[in-house]
Amino acid sequence: MAEGSGRSQPGRVASLRLAVTGLALLASACVGPRGGPPPAPPAPPERPEERPNAPISQGLPQDVARHRVALLVPLSGNNAGLGRSLQNATQLAILDTNTDAIRITSYDTAGPGGALAAAERAIAEGNKLILGPLLAEDARAVAPVARKARVPVLSFSNDSSAAGGGVYLLGYSPAQSIERVVNYAKGTGITNFAGLIPSGIYGQRASTAFLRAVESAGGKVLAMHNYDARPGSMNQAIAKLAGVPYQAILIAGSAGTATVAVPVLRRAPGGKAARILGTELWNTDSAIASRPVLNGSWFASVPDGVYRQYAVKYRTRFGAAPYRLSALGYDAVLLTVRIARDWKNNTDFPASMLVDHDFGGVDGAFRFGRDGVAARALEVQEVRDGSIITVSAAPASAN
Structure with missing residues (x-):
């Protein structure tokens, strides 16, 4: 468990020492004048006043002056690097806002008992808001233990199935990203679309979002094929597109997957001039600009202008580059600090203030809908000659 608070202070180790003063009674022969009274006996020593021992309480010390907020992230295991980056981001936000209103305590979701044990401990120690966890399954x-304790959860996941019932999602939604890039493509005159969709739950949601977005924009999805991790699977999916007159094709996977697929597409008659479309997953790839095969590709993303400033500040303080997703931790603290102005001490977090209110931060404007998913103001970016260029700026509001 790690601590972060509004003021940066070195750790203190409290020690209690009992000083005992020994009283020596000196007996001496006192001789008075002849015929006088005998010397008075020495006064008995005073007993020190007994003080009751102060009660010792388990867990964290009480902090009634600040709001207690828990950060649930993996601090060990496979995702420890990302968890530490999120933790660092929350500390940086506390320092940047110079707030004394909240106190953040970190709990390891990869430790014994997993996320549930971390949440139970966080709630038992008096935290009234949970930032995290990272994964949808966590x-x-x-959710159940947090809901019972009336503690809202601001998760960093983007899996909409985990939202609701007191759980709010800060993650970048694939559906929103796909809708944004499809609308932009349609605005440039593209009407015929195709899709290469990964197998699995993410692919199922991406395909549904793609079909809805194209239909809503007034275009047509002419073909859509799945691929998986088996050798040759992507080539087989692309081969099925032969003869399909698509103008743009969504590759609903990582930028690395697109890097493998695009050369094959360019060799196929229908894919020579097609516009390549990506998803929000491309935003987390720091090497995307250096992939020349992706030149001309479009994808929708949270704005990167403020993020670049944040990344410089993060590197200066922590000596390493941040994970792209760490901005979610920073923005979660900004949101909490803002609501803390109207959050009375020693009361439940005012969850009603989360819904239908505009927030902003490193990743631009966003707001939570009634479904608990953060709707974001996204921009459309293009990979162009080793750089990422904004071709359609994000709106000022997430409405």
């Missing part, structure tokens, strides 16, 4: 595990 958010689902935490």
Whole structure:
């Protein structure tokens, strides 16, 4: 468990020492004048006043002056690097806002008992808001105990199935990203679309979002094929597109997957001039600009202008580059600090203030809908000659 608070202070180790003063009674022969009274006996020593021992309480010391907020992230295991980056981001936000209103305590969701044990401990120690966890399955595990304690959960997941019932999602939604880039493509005159969709739950949600977005924009999805991790699977999916007159094709996977697929597409008659579209997953790839095969590709993302400033400040303080997703931790603290102005001490977090209110931060404007998913103001970016260029700026509001 790690601590972060509004003021940076070195750790203190409290020690209690009992000083005992010994009283020596000196007996001496006192001789008075002849015929006088005998010397008076020495006064008995005073007994020191007994003081009751102060009660010792388990867990964290009480902090009634600040709001207690828990950060649930993996601090060990496979995702420890990302968890530490999120933790660092929350500390940086506390320092940047110079707030004394909240106190953040970190709990390891990869430790014994997982996210549920971390949440139970956080709630038992008096935290009234949970930032995290990172994964959707962890958010689902935490939800019942948090809901029972009336502690809202601001998860970093983007899996909409984990939202609701006191769980709010800060993650970048694939559906929103796909809708934004499809609308932009349609605005440039593209009407015929195709899709290469990964197998699995993410692919199922991406395909549904793609079909809805194209239909809503007034275009047509002419073909959509799945691929998986088996050798040759992507080539087989692309081969099925032969003869399909698509103008743009969504590759609903990582930028690395697109890097493998695009050369094959360019060799196929229908894919020579097609516009390549990506998803929000491309935003987390720091090397995307250096992939020349992706030149001309479009994808929708949270704005990167403020993030670049944040990344410089993060590197200066922590000596390493941040994970792209760490901005979610920073923005979660900004949101909490803002609501803390109207959050009375020693009361439940005012969850009603989360819904239908505009927030902002490193990743631009966002607001939570009634479904608990953060709707974001996204921009459309293009990979162009080793750089990422904004071709359609994000709106000022997430409405």
